[in-house]
Amino acid sequence: MDNKKTITIIILGLVAMVGILLFLFLPSKSHLANIDFYVYDTNDNFHYEVNERLELLVNDTAAIKGKRLIWEMGNGDTLMRNTDVSYTYRKAGKYLITLKIDGKHSVNKYIKVISGLEHEAIDSIPRINGVSEGYQGEELVFSAEGYGMDTWLWEFGESGTVDAYEQQVVYSYDIPGEYTISLQTNTTKYPVKHRITILPRFEKAEELVTVDSLVLVQNDIKKHLQAIADAKVSQKSVYYEHTNYIRNKYFCIDADQVVVVINDEKYNDFNGYCQGLHFLESNRKKRVSIDDVKIDDLNCVKSIHVTQSYIEK
Template identity: 70%
Template sequence: MDNKRKIIITALGILAIGGIIIILLLPSKSKLSNIDFYVFDSNDNYHYEVNEKLEFMINDTAAVKGRKLLWQMGNSDAISDKSNMKYSYGSPGKYLVTLKIDNSYTINKYIKVISGTERAAIDSVPHIYGVSEGYQGEELVFAAEGYGMNSWQWEFGESGTVDAYDQQVVYTYENPGEYTIKLQTNTTQYPVKHHITILPRFEKAEEIITVDSLVLAQDDIRKHLQAIADTRVSQHPVYYEHYNYIRNKYFCIPADRVAVVVNGEKYNDFTGYCQGLHFLESNTKRRVRIDEVLIDKLHCVSTIQITQSYTEK
């Protein structure tokens, strides 16, 4: 009995060791469960368009290193062994993009690819670019963006009538309060609206207390750019939170028309700069530090000068 018992114990031990080895050799699903992929449009207009180069990016390339990757694009095309790749669709439609890892883990994502006609219909709707908050007596800049416009009628809600007829206008509110800006163009059946809050000036001892709003705005932009630089690639929503904050609060023109000068010599547009700051500049060995930001105007920024440096981790 003792010999049989020893044989049984030895056999069970061998089976246990073999099982552990097999488990170790199997792909780790716990690691793969954190894998996701994102799709970026090259012109940054938040539309996936026919013949546009779309970038497909895995959030953690280190986790899939050495693994077998297969992209199925939803139209019978397949691409192998690329963690990041670019692809263009030749026809509009809704596509199910599938990423297979080691033939054992699958990630699916639907994307909608639109035609040029669909995009034109979307982009034909005018947009009002301007601040949502200002001060009594402050010169505020507003601009209309959209295709096919040749006439503009602005109502700023204070005079009760049409106040301006240009594509880009400057308006000063005489009284604090809540206002609805209305823009009527030749391309719209109904006015486009934009809400704004006008705050009162602060007066003390018959003197207006002024705050260097430009300095405050520059430091505010610097903090949000630093947050973009510090955000991990996988934190895509956090990146857009800070990017959209700067764009919506300080720009009255599209972000790709705002010029960025880095350390006095490197020129880029704001969108391209932020993408590079988030995906390319910072890495595991060094981190970008935004030292100073200078802007040309307070509420309708067209040029940003950035001084930045690198710190070793």
């Protein structure tokens, strides 16, 4: 009988010890699972470039306090520090950055580092910014976006010849129909194309409805972009909820083909732009305020012009 009591006591003691160990270690492991990091480009142009100082920011500084962090930069270099982590790549390429925490947990992230020539090439690709649907006799505004251009030859497909020679032009169609706009610049070998549908002349009441609908869509996109900017890095479900909403409701092409123009001077695809908005929450110095949003087409958004500013924390 005494042996049974002794065995029972030993078993209960072991169960208690296991419970204590689970209590001590499982919360820590669960907490580590929420840790993520962001690679922040210091020149704010949404590109990682050769010889640019990149800052590595952890989303939860409290969770890593007192822990041993090792950063593997994907090129053989290793950094061992918890705060004020920065690094500069000397060669272009795709790198896998790995953050190891106490040798028990790791977080991986791929980044692409581009050369100065690649950056120039990306920003110099001309794009036509303008609506994809208009009305007979309506004055439509089109502009060429991109760097390095100094000549512009516009053909709007109605006259059969060159119609304008400026970077930004105003054109009105006399006959309804489907047209292809062509833009030839000094930076392109072949013209850039843009399709547009011209509808019969509209009444004033219809014009008001169209304008109101456009404003509603722009304000809706603005609201969801601000929600992405305000979400914490750990709130991944919030990030995906708002990006998927915009993509599914307003895009007719892949999100990585939708061009986002920031403050009329910087360019990004939609996915890259939203990632930048989301991870800026990790930056203790500033937050993003979405001040205004303009789109090119009510029914099929292909480009978004965002006016944004920074709010110092």
